[in-house]
Amino acid sequence: MTPVTIRDIEIAQNRPFALIAGPCQLESMDHARMLAEQTAAACDALGIKWIFKGSYDKANRSSLEGKRGLGMDEGLKILQTIGQEFGVPVLTDVHGPDHCAPVAQAVDVLQIPAFLCRQTDLLLAAGETGAAINVKKGQFLAPHDMGNVAEKIASTGNSRIMLCERGTSFGYNMLVSDFRALPIMAETGYPVVMDATHSVQMPGGMGKSTGGKREYVEPLARAALAVGCAAVFMEVHQDPDTAPSDGPNMLRIEDLPRVLAGLKAIDDLTKRTSISP
Numbered sequence: 001m002t003p004v005t006i007r008d009i010e011i012a013q014n015r016p017f018a019l020i021a022g023p024c025q026l027e028s029m030d031h032a033r034m035l036a037e038q039t040a041a042a043c044d045a046l047g048i049k050w051i052f053k054g055s056y057d058k059a060n061r062s063s064l065e066g067k068r069g070l071g072m073d074e075g076l077k078i079l080q081t082i083g084q085e086f087g088v089p090v091l092t093d094v095h096g097p098d099h100c101a102p103v104a105q106a107v108d109v110l111q112i113p114a115f116l117c118r119q120t121d122l123l124l125a126a127g128e129t130g131a132a133i134n135v136k137k138g139q140f141l142a143p144h145d146m147g148n149v150a151e152k153i154a155s156t157g158n159s160r161i162m163l164c165e166r167g168t169s170f171g172y173n174m175l176v177s178d179f180r181a182l183p184i185m186a187e188t189g190y191p192v193v194m195d196a197t198h199s200v201q202m203p204g205g206m207g208k209s210t211g212g213k214r215e216y217v218e219p220l221a222r223a224a225l226a227v228g229c230a231a232v233f234m235e236v237h238q239d240p241d242t243a244p245s246d247g248p249n250m251l252r253i254e255d256l257p258r259v260l261a262g263l264k265a266i267d268d269l270t271k272r273t274s275i276s277p
Helices: 029-046 070-086 098-105 118-126 145-154 181-186 214-227 255-272
Strands: 004-006 009-011 020-021 048-054 090-093 110-111 132-136 161-165 192-195 230-236
Touching: 004 118, 009 110, 020 029, 029 048, 029 070, 029 230, 029 255, 048 070, 048 230, 070 090, 070 098, 098 110, 110 118, 118 145, 132 145, 145 161, 145 181, 161 181, 181 192, 181 214, 192 214, 214 230, 214 255, 230 255
Parallel strands: 020 048, 020 230, 048 090, 090 110, 110 132, 132 161, 161 192, 192 230
Antiparallel strands: 004 009
16 A cells, blocks of 8 residues: 655555544634644644644535535635644545635645545546545445545546545434444555544434534544554544534544544554554
């Protein structure tokens, strides 16, 4: 497996795990900076490489009442500033082919939302930017189907691809995590990311918004690293219950240092005692 290199971070199954963390929605410059400061402190103390994540638009809302975000112009300014001030890569979602080129001028990683992972025009436009791509597995897809998704992006000549597990639909308003998905997706030769926060969602479970069980974020992240993965994605917030979106499944930023210490111990053991694909 060839690592995906993003600035000074090598992301691969046989490298120390990287963290992708930040708020669901970008709320303001001050808010992003506060979360970045606390994430940097937690990661630096443990020697963990990390990528700041924040969305300027949350297009896949449960209802029209859901808050969408700050918009592209303001959001990209915040992301660029965070990347420069903290010297870390930044990641954000794209929802349409026309977003890809301008967003790739401002961020290091384009993220394809799970609901859009089969949208060919979006995948091709993202690949053509040359940016690293984190594509989330649709809740409706089998893990081996992600090989076809990766092939679409790779057809542009861009092999900087990461495949992200985020749970599978199980009846109504429920997701489950099948940890066979991680080694199955790794068979493609691309690094695998575990999205531990969206995997505990209860989609539409609160009627006009999505519910979730944040108490299961840490167990899922631990399990993923025990199985073997290249990176862990976790959304964080200082007060998730007041967040504009995905609050029920976000990790409290105050818990991040403790959670990361446990994850690092598991990752160190897993990658010392096994041979990753």
